[in-house]
Amino acid sequence: MSVNKQIVLDSRPSGKVAPGNFRLVEAPIPTPGEGQIVVRQHYLSLDPYMRGRLNDVKSYAKPQEVGAVMGGGAVGEVIESRNPKFKAGDFVVGPGGWQLYALSDGAGFNTVDAKKIPIQAYVGVVGMPGVTAWYGLNKIIAPKPGEIVVVSAASGAVGGVVGQLARLAGAKAIGIAGGAEKCNYVHSELGFDACVDHKSPHFADELKAALPNGLDGLFENVGGEPFLQCLRQLNDFARIAICGLIASYEGAPTVLPDMRLFLVRRMKIEGFIVSDHLALWPQALGELAGLVASGRLRYRETVRQGLESAPQALVDLLHGGNFGKMLVKLV
Amino acid sequence: MSVNKQIVLDSRPSGKVAPGNFRLVEAPIPTPGEGQIVVRQHYLSLDPYMRGRLNDVKSYAKPQEVGAVMGGGAVGEVIESRNPKFKAGDFVVGPGGWQLYALSDGAGFNTVDAKKIPIQAYVGVVGMPGVTAWYGLNKIIAPKPGEIVVVSAASGAVGGVVGQLARLAGAKAIGIAGGAEKCNYVHSELGFDACVDHKSPHFADELKAALPNGLDGLFENVGGEPFLQCLRQLNDFARIAICGLIASYEGAPTVLPDMRLFLVRRMKIEGFIVSDHLALWPQALGELAGLVASGRLRYRETVRQGLESAPQALVDLLHGGNFGKMLVKLV
Numbered sequence: 001m002s003v004n005k006q007i008v009l010d011s012r013p014s015g016k017v018a019p020g021n022f023r024l025v026e027a028p029i030p031t032p033g034e035g036q037i038v039v040r041q042h043y044l045s046l047d048p049y050m051r052g053r054l055n056d057v058k059s060y061a062k063p064q065e066v067g068a069v070m071g072g073g074a075v076g077e078v079i080e081s082r083n084p085k086f087k088a089g090d091f092v093v094g095p096g097g098w099q100l101y102a103l104s105d106g107a108g109f110n111t112v113d114a115k116k117i118p119i120q121a122y123v124g125v126v127g128m129p130g131v132t133a134w135y136g137l138n139k140i141i142a143p144k145p146g147e148i149v150v151v152s153a154a155s156g157a158v159g160g161v162v163g164q165l166a167r168l169a170g171a172k173a174i175g176i177a178g179g180a181e182k183c184n185y186v187h188s189e190l191g192f193d194a195c196v197d198h199k200s201p202h203f204a205d206e207l208k209a210a211l212p213n214g215l216d217g218l219f220e221n222v223g224g225e226p227f228l229q230c231l232r233q234l235n236d237f238a239r240i241a242i243c244g245l246i247a248s249y250e251g252a253p254t255v256l257p258d259m260r261l262f263l264v265r266r267m268k269i270e271g272f273i274v275s276d277h278l279a280l281w282p283q284a285l286g287e288l289a290g291l292v293a294s295g296r297l298r299y300r301e302t303v304r305q306g307l308e309s310a311p312q313a314l315v316d317l318l319h320g321g322n323f324g325k326m327l328v329k330l331v
Numbered sequence: 332m333s334v335n336k337q338i339v340l341d342s343r344p345s346g347k348v349a350p351g352n353f354r355l356v357e358a359p360i361p362t363p364g365e366g367q368i369v370v371r372q373h374y375l376s377l378d379p380y381m382r383g384r385l386n387d388v389k390s391y392a393k394p395q396e397v398g399a400v401m402g403g404g405a406v407g408e409v410i411e412s413r414n415p416k417f418k419a420g421d422f423v424v425g426p427g428g429w430q431l432y433a434l435s436d437g438a439g440f441n442t443v444d445a446k447k448i449p450i451q452a453y454v455g456v457v458g459m460p461g462v463t464a465w466y467g468l469n470k471i472i473a474p475k476p477g478e479i480v481v482v483s484a485a486s487g488a489v490g491g492v493v494g495q496l497a498r499l500a501g502a503k504a505i506g507i508a509g510g511a512e513k514c515n516y517v518h519s520e521l522g523f524d525a526c527v528d529h530k531s532p533h534f535a536d537e538l539k540a541a542l543p544n545g546l547d548g549l550f551e552n553v554g555g556e557p558f559l560q561c562l563r564q565l566n567d568f569a570r571i572a573i574c575g576l577i578a579s580y581e582g583a584p585t586v587l588p589d590m591r592l593f594l595v596r597r598m599k600i601e602g603f604i605v606s607d608h609l610a611l612w613p614q615a616l617g618e619l620a621g622l623v624a625s626g627r628l629r630y631r632e633t634v635r636q637g638l639e640s641a642p643q644a645l646v647d648l649l650h651g652g653n654f655g656k657m658l659v660k661l662v
Contacts, residue, residue: 129479143526237607242593256587259554262573269600271593276568 004029005307006069006099013054016250016320019311021054022070030103032082037109039092039102041076043303044310044328045123046317047157048221051249070098070310073111073128074118076330086111093122097309100330116293124157126288126300132274133161133219134284136241137169139277140270141217145170148213150230153221154195155182157299157325158243159200161288162219163192164297171217174210176226178320185323190298198226208233223247223254231256234265242271246318300324335360336638337400337430344385347581348649350642352385353401361434363413367525368440370433372407374634375641375659376454377486377648379552382580401429401641404459406443406450407661411558417442424453429641431661447624455488455656456630457619463605464492464550465615467572468500470608471601472548479523479544481561484552485526486513492619494523495628502548505541507557509601509651516654518568521629527643529557539564552562554578554585565596573602577649631655 003026010023032038043090050072053064057185064071074096078086083106086092094109096102113123124130143149153159154175163173163186175186175195186195194210207229214235220227225249248254261267291297302322304313310328317326334357341354363369381403395402405427409417414437417423425440427433443453445503455461474480480497484490485506494504494517501588506517506526517526527534538560545566551558555578579585592598622628633653635644641659648657 010601048569161416227590242590245591245594248589248591253589253591256590257574258579258584259558259576260579260584263576263604265601266602266604266607268602269593271595271597271599273594276597 002029003027004099004101006097007307007310008068009064009066009070012056012066013250017051017054017315018151019315023313024308029101031070032080032103035083035105036084037078037086037092037104037106039074039076039082039094039096039104039109041074041077041096041100042331043075043120043123043126043331044096044098044307044330045073045075045211046310046313046322046326047072047129048244048246048249048318050314051246051318066091067159071095071100072097073123074102075122076102076235098307100307104259109306119120119178120301120325120327121292121299123327124301125161125297126285126292128274129157129325130161130285130288131273131281132243133158133165134195134288135274135277136219136243136272137165137217140241140268140272140281141166141167141219141239143171143217147171147216148174148211148232148235149217149219150174150176150211150215151192151219151221152176152198152226152230153244153246154186154190154192154249155300155323156221159219159221160190160299160324161297164190164291166217167191167193168291168296174215176207176222176230185300188298189300198222202228204232214238217241219243221246224251227254228257231261234267236265236267238265240267240269242269250318301327303327303329305329333360334358335430335432337428338638338641339399340385340395340397340401343387343397344581346416346576348382348385348646350646353642355639356462360432363411363434366414366436368409368414368417368435369411370407370425370427370435370440371410371662372405372427372431372433373660373662374406374451374454375427375429375638375661376404376458377405377644377653377657377659378403378460379575379577379580379648381645382577382649388481393398402426403428404454405433406453407433413436420585422450424429424450424458429638430636434569442495448620451632451656451658452630454658455632456628457616457623459605460488460656461492461619462612462615463574464489464496465619466605466608466611467550467574467603468493468496468548470611471572471599471603472497472550474500474502474548478502478547479505479542479566480548480550481505481507481546481564482523482550482552482610483507483529483557483561484575484577484651485517485521485523486582486631486654487552488552490552491517491521492628493631495521495622498522498524499622499627505546507553507561509539513654516631526560529553535560535563545569548572550574552577555582558585559588565592565598567596567598569596569598571598571600608633632658634658634660636660
C-alpha cells in the first residue's frame with residue numbers, strides 16, 4: 001500500500017449527520033521530519049463526542065475543520081520514528097484521526113502494552129471511555145455500598161464499565177439500553193442487577209418497577225425522555241453525572257422541567273469531560289487494566305471493516321447501532 | 332396579658348398566599364408539664380421556605396397542618412421551666428411558631444447569649460439564614476480568591492451574608508436585587524462589588540456588563556428570568572448552589588432549557604437544605620457570631636409590629652417587600 005487514505009469532513013451537517021458529509025481523499029504516506037513519528041493505524045475509535053465537534057459552535061471541544069482529516073483517537077504501530085520517545089514497533093494510542101497513516105510530533109500519543117490486553121482496548125475499556133466511566137462514577141456519583149446506580153446507554157463503551165465498577169463498589173447497577181438483546185447482554189454478561197429497555201412502550205412503568213427503592217446515582221449518557229423518567233425516581237441526595245446527551249445532539253434539547261427538584265431532592269447534577277482531569281488518568285487506567293487483565297471487567301466491541309466504513313459507523317453509533325465499543329479496523 | 336394569641340393556618344392557598352389564609356385565635360397561656368418550658372416570644376422569624384410548607388405536597392419540609400398554629404422559628408425568653416436544660420430568664424431560639432407564648436419539651440430550642448449580639452440576630456445572620464449562606468457558599472460554591480460569585484436576593488437575610496462571606500474569602504461579589512434602593516444598600520453598605528437591579532428593563536444587558544469576566548459561582552435564591560440570564564454568563568466549571576426559587580413558589584416553574592449546558596460548561600448545580608447539615612451548624616454559627624461581634628458582617632432588618640402583622644409580613648416577604656431579615660416583633 002503506497003498511498004495514505006484519509007477521510008475529511010466535507011460539509012457540516014445541519015441536523016443529522018450523514019456519510020455524505022465526509023469525503024475520502026488520498027495522499028502520500030508521510031515521511032517523518034525531525035521529532036516526528038509515523039503510525040500505521042490499526043483501529044479507529046468512534047465516540048459520541050465526535051458529533052458535537054461537527055458543529056461550528058462554542059463547546060468544550062474545538063470544532064472539526066471542514067476540509068481537514070476527521071479527528072479522533074486510534075491505536076496503531078509506529079513504523080518510523082525520529083522522536084526519541086518512540087521507536088519503530090511500538091504500539092501507541094493517540095489522536096491519529098481517520099486515516100491509514102498518521103504523522104505526529106508525538107503530542108498526545110502514548111505507548112501501550114500490547115501483550116496483556118488487546119490493543120483496541122486502549123481506546124475502549126482501558127482508554128478514554130473507561131476513564132470516563134471511572135471518573136463520573138467515582139468522583140461525582142461516589143456510590144456507597146447498597147446504593148442504587150442507574151446507567152443509560154448501558155451496553156455502550158462507557159455505560160458497561162460504569163455498572164460493573166458500581167457493582168465492584170458494592171452498589172446495585174440498573175442499566176437502560178435499547179432493545180431486548182442489549183438488555184440481555186447488560187444483565188447476563190455484564191452482570192448488572194437489571195436492565196430496562198427504553199424502546200419498550202411500557203418503559204416508564206418498567207423503570208419504576210426496576211427501582212422499588214428509587215435511585216441514588218444516575219450516570220447519564222443519553223438524555224431525552226428516559227432521562228426525564230429517571231428524574232421521577234430520584235432519592236434524596238441523588239447525584240447525577242452528565243457524561244453525554246446523545247439524544248440531544250441531533251434532536252430537541254433535553255429540558256429540566258422544574259428546578260424545584262433540586263430543593264425537593266437536594267440533588268446534585270454535574271457535567272464533566274474526562275479530558276479536564278488528565279491528572280487522574282494514570283490511576284484510573286491502572287485500575288481498569290488490572291480489572292480487565294483479571295477478567296473482572298468485561299466488554300464487547302462492534303468492529304467495522306475498513307476506513308471507508310467510518311462515516312456510516314459514526315452515524316450508526318449515534319443511533320444505537322453499536323453493541324459496546326464502536327471500532328473501525330484498518331489492518 | 333393573660334391570653335396567648337396564636338395564628339393558625341385556616342386554609343391552604345391556591346396560587347398566591349393571602350392574609351385571609353390565616354386566622355387569629357386565643358388560648359390560655361400554657362403551663363409547663365414535667366420536662367416542658369414556656370417561652371415568651373420576642374421576635375418571629377419570617378422565611379421564604381414557609382411558603383412551601385403551606386402546600387400539601389411532598390417536599391423537604393412536612394406540610395403545615397390546617398387548623399394548627401403556623402410553624403416557624405422565633406427568639407424569646409423562658410418564663411417557666413420544668414426542663415433541667417433551661418431556666419427562667421434564659422433567652423432561647425427555637426421553633427416556637429406564630430404565637431405569643433410557646434410551650435415545648437425543649438426539642439429544637441437552644442439558649443443564646445443576648446449580651447454580645449441582639450437576640451433577633453439568632454434567627455437571622457447568626458441563625459438559620461446565616462448558616463444557609465455559610466453552607467451554600469463554602470460547601471457548594473467554595474470560591475477561590477479572585478473568582479466571581481453572583482448572589483440573587485442579595486439584600487435578603489441569606490443573600491447579604493453570602494456576598495460578604497465571598498468577599499472575606501477573597502472573591503468578588505455581584506448582587507442581584509429588586510430596585511435602586513436595595514441595590515444601593517447591597518453595594519454601599521454591604522460592600523458587594525456591584526449590584527444589578529432585576530426590575531430594570533435593561534437587566535440582561537446590565538448583568539452582562541457587570542460580569543465582563545463571567546461568573547464562577549451562583550448562589551440562587553429566586554429563580555425565574557434573572558436566573559436564566561445568569562446561566563448565559565457562566566464560566567467553565569461554574570458551581571450553582573440552589574438555595575431557593577422564590578419566584579417559582581407561587582408562579583411558573585423555573586425551567587432549565589437545555590441540559591447540554593452541563594457539558595458545555597462542565598458545571599455543577601446542587602440544591603441544599605440547611606437543616607440536613609446540623610453537624611456543621613456549631614462551626615458556622617461560631618464563625619458568623621465572631622464576624623458580627625467584630626463588625627465585619629453587616630445586616631439589616633425589616634421589623635413589623637405585633638402578631639397580627641405576621642400574615643401580611645409573609646406575603647410581603649414573598650414579593651420582595653422586605654429589606655434584609657423580615658421579623659415580627661411581639662414584645
